[in-house]
Amino acid sequence: MANIISPAFSGGDGSWHLKVKVTNLDLDKELRVRGDLHIGGVMLRLVEELGMKRDWSDYALWWPEKNKWLLRTKWTLDQYGAHADSKLEFTPMHKQLRIQLPDLRYVDLMVDVSVKVFRSVAILCKDLGIRHPEELSFLKPLEPEDLRYNFSDDPRRKKLAQEIASNGKTPVVSPDTNAYVREKALLNHSQNGHDRNYERSYSPFGTMNANGTLHNSRFDSSLNHIGGMSNTGWSCPLATTPASLTSDARRNLLRPKSLVEKARINVSWLDSSLSLKEQGIQEYETVWLRCKFYNFYDLNPKYDPVRINQVYEQAKAELFAELVDCTEEEMLMFAALQHQATIKSRDPAAFETDEVDGQTRYDEDEIDQALSELQATLEGSTLTSTPLANSGKDITSVPELGDFLRFAKPKTFGFKSFKKYWATCHDQQIYLYKNREDAGRDPVYHLPLKGCEVAPDVNLSSGKYGIKVEVPSEEGMTEVHFRCDNEEQYAKWMAAIRLASRGKTLADSSYAAEKKSILAFLSMQHPAPAPTTNSSGMNSVVELNPEEYVPQRFLRRAKTGKLVQRILEAHANVKDLSLCEAKMNYIRAWQSLPDHGVTLFVVRFRGPHEKNKDELLGVAPNRLMRMDLNSGHHIKTWRLNTMKSWRVNWETQELHIEFDNETVILFCSSAACKVVHEFIGGYIFLSMRSKDVSQNLNEEMFHKLTCGWV
Template sequence: MDFKNMTNPEGYKFTLPDGRYADGTWDLIIYITNLETEVTITGIEGNLSIGDLMLKTVQAAGVQIDWSDHMVWWEEKKIWLHKTRLTLNNYRVQAGTKLHFTPCHKTLRLQLPDMQLVDRRVDFSKNVVFAVQEVCNELGINHAEELSMLRKPEKGSKQNGKSTGTGTGRKKKQRGDRDSMASSNSNEAASIGSLDGIGPATPTRKPSPGNYRTPGQNGNPGYSSGSNYSGSIENLNTSLVNSPQRPSREAFDGLIRPTSYRDKASMNAGWLDSNKSLMEQDVRENDTLMLRFKYYVFYNLPQPGSSDIKHVRADSVRINQIYEQAKWSILREEVECTHEEMMMFAALQLQVSMQSQKPQQEVDGPSDGQDDIDKALTNLQVSLEGQTVSPGHTDITSVPELSGVLRYLKPKKFTLKGYKKAWFVFRDLHLSSYKNEEESNGQAIQRINLKGCEASPDVSIAAEKFCIKLLSVSPEGTQELILRCDSEDQYAKWMAACRLASKGKSMADSTYSLEVEEIKAFLSMQQSKKDSNNPIIPTDMPELKPENFVSPRALKKYKAKEIARSILDAHSGLQTLSLIDAKLNYIKAWQALPEYGITFFVVRTHGTRKDELLGLAYNRMIKMDINTGDLQKTWRYSTMTHWNVNWETRELIIGMEDEQIQMACLTCDCKIVHEYIGGSIFLALRKQDKNQVLDMDMFMKLTGGSESGVLE
């Protein structure tokens, strides 16, 4: 601010107490990050626009470079001054404010779902949802709205005062400068999927001229003008379709293997806010983030054996990345599965590994013209009839019914009672039980409405155990029932009916027969062959290391030779699968697991002191026992009226048709849970039109948190 010790001259607006005069201007110091220099802008007034401030900064720098990617960043308040027409007064910038003039695009290290570490140029000034879209477009991953970014969980970190139990108590030796890591995406046939070998790292960084940096937070690198890959994007996309067999050691740094539901909940604390930029969330250049499929809702994913080669080829990167995320969730025990299921997953992984070493032959599907005509006719029929037409269902006047003798059990604490037999009838989303078939025309002993129920499998092929666990909610309270079938065929029919009921659909839905066939296929992949002592071993099979195909828990329980024999036994029935079919079958089997698609959080209901486990799926919320994971109550999004955040108490408020839930999130910010609910609903609103343009304003409205989300 200029001062003059004289009578008030023209142009000076203020008189100071000591008799001096001021003109109302001040000096503003701006730090240009990529030049590592400060410039002083004199004669600043509050009505100066941000655009004019940027122009003055460029002029003061006196360097002829491309400034088009630069923007003003206010470090103290963690905001971008991106609205160039607003003034300094609008942003409340005053004398003494420290501003940075920095590039928007910076290098970010991303760990992809297949554990590869890649460095990408990302716009740090855009909201995360748009930054993810740019990254996915560059990498060739379709439907970027299904993914988001999160920080790696900290080892030994405590959530709500309780240790995750995964810390080793030792500080790992610091790795060498990761800039020196060389690119190596070769597949070695000598070993398949080694978890502890040093495999391909990221392409080497080559700093460009004028690459200046200043320290960031916590000693992390701060800003720079950026760096690019030494490899081509074509080579990178090739490795994204068929991922390297062995991830680098650095890929596992910071990852934890959950040993409890609290651990699983703590892993979800790192999700970034999709409606804020990376810089606003303390992400700095060269930081490492994980790119993951967040909502487990996959739009128009091809089915195994699909003849639409054009569709499969266009979606090959996404299919592989979904497969890889599924694989690592199984191997790292993030999702529970039985031993038989683990052997099935290992066999499918083995088939993928073997097929990836061979050239794939594409089977010619129907011609594009004929395929488009068939689809158009099908869509027309769907629009007229309201649902997909099933060739096997012709009588639209009859109501499908399923009946038969089943054994049942009502779980109760401190009881030793076994299964009882009864005659069950499934009709119109209702399950009725009778003493025998002759009494089925009379009054039912029990009648349960299964609409929106939870149906989870409890199957053991070796023990011939085919059980269905049902949890339904009614005005009378929560009802729990276990049905035990006598055969695979009976189990497949009843389980398919229960799954449809959980989605609010009856057996009249055209997808019933497809559900039955998928369940039978899933069971057949777990079947043990008769000649299990001498399984057929392909001549081109490389060395099989069980530790690369099963979880650590399985390795502790069974001997390596026994596991290898079981994997080869299961693989003998999968040797005809192509690479893409093996991946799609793996994904389908993953989706059939009881814990699939459930994201866990530790919460505390308002007015209580008890920690509870909240599971969020793509279509429902589940309250579970935090120690055992047993289901206690389910709320469907379809019955939700509103949800919002009380920012004063940091509590999430969810309104249902018959109750209101208010809870505090203990393992993460409540905004993460709010965004997960809104994002799931947003993805459910997508249409079947492949050319649809997503309404991102609706996404921000549903996930923003500033205003309550309302379902109309």
């Protein structure tokens, strides 16, 4: 019987037929090629055979079976491994996507889906006028169902595996990426071919082209409504967000009900080292753009009106969804700042530029403040108003705080019992003595502060100024409490302990600024003697609906009328702030919360002495925290500056982190290991930023630190 040779392999010169689909024309073509033909030649021959006069510069070859772009035009088909059975696509590299911005607005944009996500976000942020794009990234939209299970235990993954097995096709999902994103994409496309989230979302401002220009007849009419008067030269409509356009979106926010669900919400971050298309993102799909790393560098009102607004709106959304905890007094302060920002956003004068002959005009007070800050930086902060135990020593010695404080070490059972001690803080250590005369002798307690966790325990209405400190010890983290007598004393000691936790002493130039910010934070929480109802003409037209300002758990505690009254009382403290000042104060207050910037993951620690149970890993800009799954109690803290190396075993999905004195091995069950790895590497990358070096993004360094392959 004669051998039957497929037509695809016919040709004595070694040529074969290559099938290429032109996606936008829904046209299939066959080209006779040889393995030594380079990719550029394939595209040129395809365009010639199509015979259509159009701009093909944005088109490239995509290999669906291998889930990769063929972008190296000088490489040959043999080098890429393409053969006669390969089916390629000739498709545009820019696709229209629906992007939900941090302020919860949707915009339709042309996005490059062929470059790595890190680069794609950088291009997008440049078009939108957002500096420091390394702080942001894309997420796959989440649904309430995503919070029910850990990623590794999600039954939908088993269903997907069964569907794939029945189709006889295995998806290309590399172990060193976020499999959730790709698998979710396969689930969404299995029925209707594109993301169903697209139909549920809408774009209140219409579409936005590649240069960031929004076009929609409705947008022009809304421009005056939000205060972005076109005749004043204001060119950034994204620098303010109408409350009416995001109120519905805030109501539909995911609200995790536990620490575990807060951890599961981090499952959908896209892999920064792969392109959007490689992760299954197709045209017309929805992705979220969010601030990923909570290490905001150089937020400058002069250069960052859009960036400040987007960070401010994401902070509002996180507080509204209760992703970050705060006290009732703090929540009233946030509501007051939000109310002030809303009032000012409706005032056209808030958007007028302060320029004379093309140059920015500065007030004398601003110049004096800048000079004072420069002097403090050069000379180091002074503690002249602080009682010093070493006042007679050489001025080159490290400053020391000394004060009477009440101290308690919680017992296993029973209430905390506070006792007054003479406390000194020196060189990242706190020493407690029975009385002042015993200072310098053996202390009753010695608390090393480096690597500690510190949180406020303040209730202004009852005059409570407490500081909760979790101190590293051999058994883990030991919790202790301090009580101060007044705001001034509280600010001094809270600033000192915060600096010590970061490895800094009282001699650091940032001590004065830290203390000042703490006092400012407290001053905004004081209730005013009288509310500001109708104190200005603008106030009378701004309706204060508590449901737009306060999370659900606070709404349930008080009647609407009483809550409005308390918000207006708090607003009296901030009624003189400008729009930008209100937003910046909101952001600073958000950053002062204990839980701010901590990204959670459900993990299991490995090792001979580890218990096989779920725990939490908290990843913050400067540290990693081992935490109790139910209470959130800190079991141990590791500073990133003590980390010597980290690597991933992609087969077992285990992360190995080597510190100065120990090696930590963990498995993440709430997200792919790549997500955890990228957060750690990303924060290390951000810590390397400095005004002394070029601010051009070092993409190669970012990927070395985050991709896991060094």
